[in-house]
Ligand code: SF4
């Protein structure tokens with residue numbers, strides 16, 4: 001296992017972290033026996049960073065069991081405060097539950113989960129989240145405080161600059177090099193001395209299972225025999241600014257492949273030829289997209305609160321998923337725009353066509369027209385009803 005040093009506190013962290021969001025399932029829940037074997041195999045092979053979240057169904061409870069027998073003390077444990085459920089500063093309620101589920105007295109890396117904009121961040125600051133977290137750091141219940149981010153670069157910078165963070169986590173992979181926080185965000189955080197953890201290195205499996213034939217050929221032309229996950233993970237590890245990446249491993253062969261790669265993939269190990277293959281593949285993959293949105297976020301000041309780049313992300317995604325996965329893709333959209341956030345739905349269909357956003361778009365995208373098409377592709381009376389049911393369930397479960 002190759003380890004990288006947290007520049008803030010000297011922790012030696014495995015460059016492969018285990019993300020516990022896609023563990024193998026049995027019936028309606030996690031397959032404890034199989035998942036425990038996977039997690040322990042990874043730890044026995046050198047993985048020392050395990051990531052979960054309050055909102056990953058059953059994951060924290062599972063880890064509370066899987067990390068028994070001394071495994072808890074072999075690793076750094078990361079979990080996240082579910083901002084989406086918090087209305088009035090009830091941070092303790094969720095944090096205490098997390099400690100109880102995980103059967104631990106401290107979280108080594110604690111994240112404010114899913115920040116997307118500075119305004120959203122400020123709303124939690126106004127509820128006292130920072131005082132609360134600092135108090136828990138003094139008590140040793142939180143060791144490092146950070147946040148996970150899914151928004152535009154400009155918002156990321158504002159949040160990074162707002163205080164002295166211990167770490168941050170961003171989405172990063174070869175097709176998102178200039179998307180969300182992107183390379184500029186990664187480098188900015190690194191220059192400020194922050195460890196940067198990477199999520200979605202394979203874009204939720206898309207860069208493993210759904211790479212178009214022409215893009216695969218671009219890779220094969222440079223080096224034969226590498227799997228698509230290997231191409232994806234190597235690209236992330238090639239960056240000196242990356243502290244570790246999280247892989248949501250869900251079977252034995254993924255664990256074996258990732259462990260083998262994490263032993264050999266070093267910083268700056270990709271050749272110029274290989275780097276050009278990524279560029280070519282990215283052009284092919286991105287060329288197949290419906291809306292050429294770069295995720296810059298200049299359009300985000302929408303009076304209806306629509307996260308326009310996130311909508312376009314889902315819209316672009318739905319064009320490339322296999323027929324059998326369309327409903328799941330639609331549900332991911334419904335979850336992000338409604339179920340897992342506070343307040344009213346922020347669906348593409350709530351656009352009032354004021355045109356304010358279009359004045360700011362450097363790509364010249366006809367946002368109103370594209371949102372209309374996105375609404376047709378992503379929303380239906382059926383999925384909206386499912387969204388309402390899921391919202392009621394999530395709200396009810398977490399009161
Ligand atoms: S046109 Fe629609 S998306 Fe754009 S700012 Fe107005 S309401 Fe928001």
Ligand code: SF4
Nearest residue numbers: 293294296297299361
């Ligand atoms: S729609 Fe335009 S302004 Fe908005 S994030 Fe995409 S590229 Fe940027």
